[in-house]
Amino acid sequence: MDFATPFDINTAINLGLLGILLAILGGIITTRSLLAAILLMSVYSLVSVVWLVIMDAVDVAFTEAVVGAGISTIVLLGAILLTRSEALHIKWQDVIGPAAAVLATGALLLYAAIDLPALGDPSSPANAYVGRLYIEHTPHEIGVPNIVTAVLSSYRGFDTLGETTVIFAAGIAVTIMLGFGERSLSDLPADVRAPNFDNLAESDHHVILRVAAKMLAPVTILYALYVQFHGDLGAGGGFQAGVVVAVAVILHALVFGLRDTMHAIRPEVTRGVSAVGVLIYAGVGVIGMLNGGVFLDYDHLFPVAFESGLPGSHLSGGHHHWGQHFGIMFIELGVLATVSSTLITVFYAFAGRSSDAEVDIHAAHAPPAADAPMRASGAAKGGAGA
């Protein structure tokens, strides 16, 4: 970037986006409403997405859009359903220590940022050594057009296995704390067992939502499959596709009620699949070891005799690296399985807890109330197990 002309159009756009981000940050810090803060964080992510797209980091932008603006918002909304939606009032004396720590860290980061190389500097460490090797070697070593996927899945497949395991572990941690949400399937009394929109209003207010959700959910899953299998060619891959699948299931749960969704996609299935995904990933690595390579070496995914017999194989003079192609496809499927089912499990945990809370309310205010505040709580939950 040319800093000699500070007001070219790119710099102006960057400064504008930075200003918007700062304004949103100010809003997040000052608002007392946790609901508003969560929605502002979602907006913050969306503005960041614009910024990342401008910097040509479309894979990162995609991830930020689905994770930062999408699923994080849903999980955080589920979290405040279990607690409260207003921040506690804190004495200003108690804020001094944390504020000082935050400001000191921020000052250190700003000081460090001075030494960062300019955007796209070809001699910067990130671009000069290993990054350049990836760009030079991907076409004839991996053979996938999207270098980001090649780096993520093949060159640094071990790191990605770690990330997948972290997601799996996070799902385990959440369910250990909150349970699997299965109580909302079985233990509830009959009159609150299906606490979806049907109970909230006598007339069917929600036929529009149902129709729209029925039209959107299958298309969403189709799009997830596109993202999954298009990851070699463009932005996308298992992580993004997994989140999109989870979002489709969550949409179903929001509109048709948690119980129906839990009957369609059983909690024990999502639990199992999230473990199976990590196993698929690690299993692909072990197969490479069995065929004489190292862990996660997709060049040894198939025995040499078998792969050289495949059409257009690079071992017999072609240009297809079938081991790499199928290795990346299998581990991305593992990532898809783990990410989607872990997120669904986490959603079940939160939403199942809030239907427990709903049961407590019902028990405290028998008979099942149809008065306005009750309906408010149900509708605001948007059926997130309401």
Place this chain on the structure above:
Amino acid sequence: MSIEAVLHLVGWALVLFGALLAFLGAIGVMRFPDIYTRLHAASITDTGGATVMLLGLALISGLTQETGKLAITWGLIMLTSPTAAHALANAAWSAGVQPVIGPYRIVKGKPDAGSPEADGKGDA
């Protein structure tokens, strides 16, 4: 002037017009008295502004693959944006939020007129 240049000009004009619509919608969200009128402003300008913008972009891109993608995007917006507005209004109504009915007066220092007290004043 070739036909493509004309299409480009018209396309850019439509994109700017769509942006203007969205901006007017944002002003409406800030200025209108209660959630229903605000939703009205937001959802109509959102859907309409996006439609006009996508139409402009389609004119700019011509009959290519991009136009098909823009058409799909338009279908998605036409499906989701009004549904979201409907869901919000429905939730507000279920929560017992009453619309402000009657002559609308700008009350200084009281931007949120959706509360029951403001509603009472509006009826008077």
